[in-house]
Amino acid sequence: MSDKDSILLSVKNLSTAYFTKQGPLQAVRDVSFDIREGAIFALVGTSGCGKTALALSILRLIPGHQGRITGGNIFFNGQDLLSIREKQMRKVRGAEIAFVFQQPAAAFNPVFTIGNQIAETVTLHQKKTRKKAFSDAVDMLRKVGIDEPEKKARQYPHQFSGGMLQRAMIAMAVCCRPKLIIADEPTSSLDVTTEMGILDLLCQLRKEDNISILLITHNLNIVANRADYVAVMQNGRILEQGDTKKIIQNPSHPYTKSLIANASKNSLR
Amino acid sequence: MKKVTDNNFINGQQPQLLLKRPLTILCLAIISSYFLLAAFVYVAELTRWNPRFTQWDKKVGAEYESPNGKNILGTDYLGRSVLRKTIYGAKVSLTVALFASFIGIIIAVPLGALAGFYHGIVDDIVVWLCTTLTSIPYILLILAFALVLKDKSLDLTWLGLGQIPLAGIPAVCIALGFTGWVGICRLVRAEVIKQKQLDYARTARSFGCSNFRILFRHILPNLYHILIVSFSIRFVYYIHAEVILSFLGLGVKNAPSWGTMIDLARQDLTKGCWWEMTSATVALFVISLAINIFGDTLRDTLNPKFIRLQRIKYKVTYER
Numbered sequence: 001m002s003d004k005d006s007i008l009l010s011v012k013n014l015s016t017a018y019f020t021k022q023g024p025l026q027a028v029r030d031v032s033f034d035i036r037e038g039a040i041f042a043l044v045g046t047s048g049c050g051k052t053a054l055a056l057s058i059l060r061l062i063p064g065h066q067g068r069i070t071g072g073n074i075f076f077n078g079q080d081l082l083s084i085r086e087k088q089m090r091k092v093r094g095a096e097i098a099f100v101f102q103q104p105a106a107a108f109n110p111v112f113t114i115g116n117q118i119a120e121t122v123t124l125h126q127k128k129t130r131k132k133a134f135s136d137a138v139d140m141l142r143k144v145g146i147d148e149p150e151k152k153a154r155q156y157p158h159q160f161s162g163g164m165l166q167r168a169m170i171a172m173a174v175c176c177r178p179k180l181i182i183a184d185e186p187t188s189s190l191d192v193t194t195e196m197g198i199l200d201l202l203c204q205l206r207k208e209d210n211i212s213i214l215l216i217t218h219n220l221n222i223v224a225n226r227a228d229y230v231a232v233m234q235n236g237r238i239l240e241q242g243d244t245k246k247i248i249q250n251p252s253h254p255y256t257k258s259l260i261a262n263a264s265k266n267s268l269r
Numbered sequence: 270m271k272k273v274t275d276n277n278f279i280n281g282q283q284p285q286l287l288l289k290r291p292l293t294i295l296c297l298a299i300i301s302s303y304f305l306l307a308a309f310v311y312v313a314e315l316t317r318w319n320p321r322f323t324q325w326d327k328k329v330g331a332e333y334e335s336p337n338g339k340n341i342l343g344t345d346y347l348g349r350s351v352l353r354k355t356i357y358g359a360k361v362s363l364t365v366a367l368f369a370s371f372i373g374i375i376i377a378v379p380l381g382a383l384a385g386f387y388h389g390i391v392d393d394i395v396v397w398l399c400t401t402l403t404s405i406p407y408i409l410l411i412l413a414f415a416l417v418l419k420d421k422s423l424d425l426t427w428l429g430l431g432q433i434p435l436a437g438i439p440a441v442c443i444a445l446g447f448t449g450w451v452g453i454c455r456l457v458r459a460e461v462i463k464q465k466q467l468d469y470a471r472t473a474r475s476f477g478c479s480n481f482r483i484l485f486r487h488i489l490p491n492l493y494h495i496l497i498v499s500f501s502i503r504f505v506y507y508i509h510a511e512v513i514l515s516f517l518g519l520g521v522k523n524a525p526s527w528g529t530m531i532d533l534a535r536q537d538l539t540k541g542c543w544w545e546m547t548s549a550t551v552a553l554f555v556i557s558l559a560i561n562i563f564g565d566t567l568r569d570t571l572n573p574k575f576i577r578l579q580r581i582k583y584k585v586t587y588e589r
Contacts, residue, residue, distance in 0.1 A: 061475055065388055094476035101475075106468035111490045120486075121476045172476065 008212050009035040009058070009097075009180055014072035016050075016057045019065075027053035027067070029236040035180065035229075038210040040203070042223040042244070044259065045233035051216045052102075054233075055182050058214075059093055060086075077179070095125040098173035100183040104165035108157035115141070115153025118172045125176045140171040144201055163194035167201065174205055181205075182214045187222070199226060220263035224248050232256045293566045299559040303359055310360040325353040325525055333542050343544035346537060354525040355548045361526040362553075365441050366507035370500055372446025377453035378489070378496065384454075385461030386484045395458070399451045407448040411519060414444035441520050445507050453499050460495055464488045494567075501564030505557045512553060527553050 016028040027050045035041045043051050056062050057069050060081065074081040081092065093099075101107040108117060118137035122128055128136070134153070141149035144167040157165060166186060173181050183202065187195035203226055205211055215227060223230050223244060230248075231241035232255065239253045251257045313323045326349060334344040342351040384395035402410075418435040425433055433439065464470065465488060473487045514520035515528025527549040534546035 059475055061471065090477045090479060092477075093474070099472070099475040101468060101472060103468055107472040109469040109473070109487050109491070111493075124477050 006037045007034045008037045008077065009214075010073075010075040011054075011058070012073045012075070014054070014057060014074060015070045016053050016062065016067060017070050018053070018062075018067035024070075026070075027236050028057060030072070031233075031236070031238050032072075033231055033238065033241055035212050035214060037179070037212055038206060039228045040206060040213045040215055040226055042215045042217060042227035042230045043233060044217060044220060044223055044230060046218060049233045050236035051218075051233055052184055053236075055099070055184050055214065055216055058182065059097060059099060060089055061099075091125070094121055094178070095176045096178050097180045097182060098176070098178040100166070100169050100173050100181060100186045102185040103189055104162060104169045105157070105189075107169060108165065110157055113154050113156055114160065114168050118153075118168070118175055121172055122175050136175060137171070140175045141168060143174075144168070144171040145197075146171075162190055163197065166190060166194075166198050170198070170201060170205070174209070174211070177209065178211065180212045180214065182216070184216045185218070186215075188218070195222075220248075220259055221266070224263075232259065290566060292562060296559040296563040296566075299555060300563060303363060303556050306356055307360040307363040310357060322350075322353050322356060325349060325357045327353075329353075333537070333540065335542075336544050342548045343542075345533065345545050351530075351545050351548050354530055354545075355527070355552050357525050358527040358530060358549060359552065359556075361438060361521050361524060362508045362511055362556075364438055365445065365511040365521075366504050368439075368442040369445035369449065369507040369510075370503045372442065373450040373453060373503060374496065374500065376447070377450035378457055380450075381454040381457030382461050382484055382489060385458040386465055386480065386488070392458075395454065399454055402448065402451050408514075408517070408519070410448045411441075411444040411514060414447065415440050415519060418443065437521055437523070441511060441514060445510055445514075449503065449507065449510075453496075453503065456495060456499060457492060460492050461488055464491055498564055498568045501560055501567060505560050505564075508553065508557065 011034075012032050014028055014031045015026065017024040017026050019025075029050075031054060033041070043054065045051050053062070053067070058074055058081070060069070062068070069082060072082070076092065076096065081089065084092075108114065112120075115134055115137045118140060119130065119133035122133035122136050123130065126133075138149045138153050141153055146152050146164060146167055152160070152164075152168075160168060170181075170186075181202070186202070187198050190198065199222060202213055202215070206213055215223070217223060227244045229242065230244045232239045232247070232253065234255050239255055240247065240251070247256065248260060251260055310323050312318070313320055328348040329350045330340055330344045330348050332344065332346055332348045334340055334348070336343040340350050340352065342355065345351055345354070380395050380398075384392045415436075418440040421435045423433045423435055423439070435443070461484070465483075470483055470487060473483045478487065511520055511526065512528035512531065515526045516532045518532070520526065520528055530545055530549040534542070534549070538546060
C-alpha cells in the first residue's frame with residue numbers, strides 16, 4: 001500500500017452489530033482494509049462469518065431496526081460514507097458503488113421488464129430521458145454478453161435464466177459507470193460453466209473501465225486465479241490479508257491453512 | 270432452473286386462462302350488461318332524452334298487476350313498472366358500490382402502505398385508526414354521515430357541474446367508503462411488510478432509490494393482484510350494504526333502489542304479490558354471483574401459488 005492516492009475505498013476499524021433477543025450480535029468486529037483503484041479484492045470466509053454484513057455496511061444498507069454500524073470509518077474517495085446524510089448516500093449507491101446480489105432471480109422486481117429496471121437506475125443518477133436510458137440499458141445488456149439485447153430488454157425476469165439474470169444484474173451495476181462493484185457471492189447460485197462466464201465478465205469490466213471489485217465468496221479456487229488481494233474472515237474478524245499469491249502459497253493463520261487444504265481437496269476431485 | 274420454468278408457465282398463461290373458461294366469459298358478460306344498463310340510465314338522465322324505460326315513476330297500468338305481456342315484471346302498489354324500477358335500481362347500486370370502493374381504496378392503500386413500510390409511530394397511528402373504526406358499528410357511523418351531509422353540497426361550479434347535493438347517493442357512497450376501508454388497509458399493510466423484506470426492495474435501495482420510490486414504484490405494483498381481487502369482493506359487499514341501508518330507510522331516498530323495493534314489497538307479500546320482491550332479489554343475486562365467480566377466476570389467474578397448486582392437483586388425478 002505504498003501509493004496512497006490510488007486507494008479507492010478504505011475501511012477503518014468497522015464494527016457492525018445485529019440486534020437479537022439475546023442482545024447485540026457483533027457481525028463485523030474491528031475490520032480494516034483498503035481497496036485500490038482497478039483491483040479485485042476478495043473477501044473469503046465460511047457462511048455466517050460476516051462477509052455480507054460487511055458488504056451491506058459499506059453501503060449502509062442494514063435496516064435500522066435490524067442492526068447498526070457501531071464504530072469505525074469508511075472512506076470512499078476521501079469522503080467518509082458514515083458521516084454523510086442519507087440523501088447524499090443515495091447518490092453514492094448505484095452511481096459510485098454498485099451492488100451485485102447473491103440471488104439474481106430474487107433481486108429483480110418481478111413486475112417490470114429487465115430493460116425498464118436498468119433504465120430506471122440510469123434515470124436515477126443521470127439526467128437522461130426515459131427513451132435514452134432504455135437504449136443505454138440495451139447497450140449495457142449487449143456489453144455483458146446477452147444475445148438479442150433489444151428483445152431481451154423487453155422481457156421480464158422470469159423469462160431469463162439464472163446466468164442471464166446475473167449478467168443483467170451486472171449490466172445494471174455498471175450502467176452508471178461506478179468506481180466500485182461489490183459482488184456478494186455473485187456465482188454461488190449458478191453452475192460451474194456459468195460461474196466462469198460471470199467471473200470472466202467481471203474481470204473484463206475491470207480491465208476495460210478500471211472498476212475495482214470487492215468479490216465476496218466462499219470459494220478459494222475463484223480467488224486464487226483472479227483476485228489481486230485477499231482477506232480471510234472468521235467470526236466477523238479479518239484473520240489475515242494481503243497479496244493473493246503470498247497468502248495462498250504461504251498462509252500464516254491455521255484457519256487459512258485449513259481453508260486452502262479443503263479447497264485443494266475439492267479441486268483434485 | 271425448475272423455479273424459472275414454473276414462473277414461465279404462470280405468467281405466460283395469464284390472459285388465456287382468464288378467457289378460456291366459458292363461465293368466466295358469461296360472468297363478464299353479465300357484469301358488463303349491468304354496467305351498460307346503469308350507464309344507459311345515466312346518459313338518458315343527463316341528455317334529458319328520457320326513453321320510456323327510465324321513466325320509473327310513471328303509471329303504466331293498474332295497481333298490483335301480476336307479470337304479463339305488457340308489463341313483464343308486473344306493477345307495484347302505484348301501478349309503476351317493476352322492470353323500470355329494477356333497472357333504475359341497478360344504476361343506484363352500481364354507482365354506490367363503485368364510488369364507495371374507490372373511496373375505500375384511495376384511503377386504504379396509502380395508509381396501509383405507509384403503515385407497513387415505516388415502523389413505529391406511523392404504524393401505531395394507522396393500526397389504532399383501524400381498530401377504532403372497526404369497533405364502531407358501521408350503521409351508526411353511516412347515520413352520523415347521513416345526518417351531517419343532509420344539507421351540504423359540493424361546489425363544483427368551477428368544473429361546470431354546478432352544486433352537487435351530498436344527500437342521497439353521495440352520502441351513502443361517502444359513508445360506506447369511509448367506514449369500509451379498514452379491511453383493505455390491513456391487507457395492504459401485511460403485504461407491504463412481507464414485500465419490503467424481499468430482495469428486490471433491497472436491490473432498489475442499493476441502486477439509490479428513496480424510500481418513497483421503493484414503496485410506491487416498486488412494492489405497490491406487486492400488490493395489484495390483491496387490490497383487484499379485494500376490489501371485486503368489496504364491490505359485492507357494498508352492493509349488499511346499499512340494499513341493507515335502503516331497506517332500513519337510511520339509504521337512497523326518492524328513487525327506487527333494490528333495497529327500497531324489497532322494503533316496500535315486504536308489506537305486499539302478504540297480499541300474494543311476489544314479483545317486486547323477486548325481481549329486486551334476483552337482480553341482486555345475479556350480479557353478486559357473477560362478480561364473486563369472476564373474482565375467484567381473477568384470484569386463480571393472478572395468484573401464482575394457487576395456479577401451481579391447481580396444476581399439482583390435476584397432475585395427481587391424472588397419474589392415478
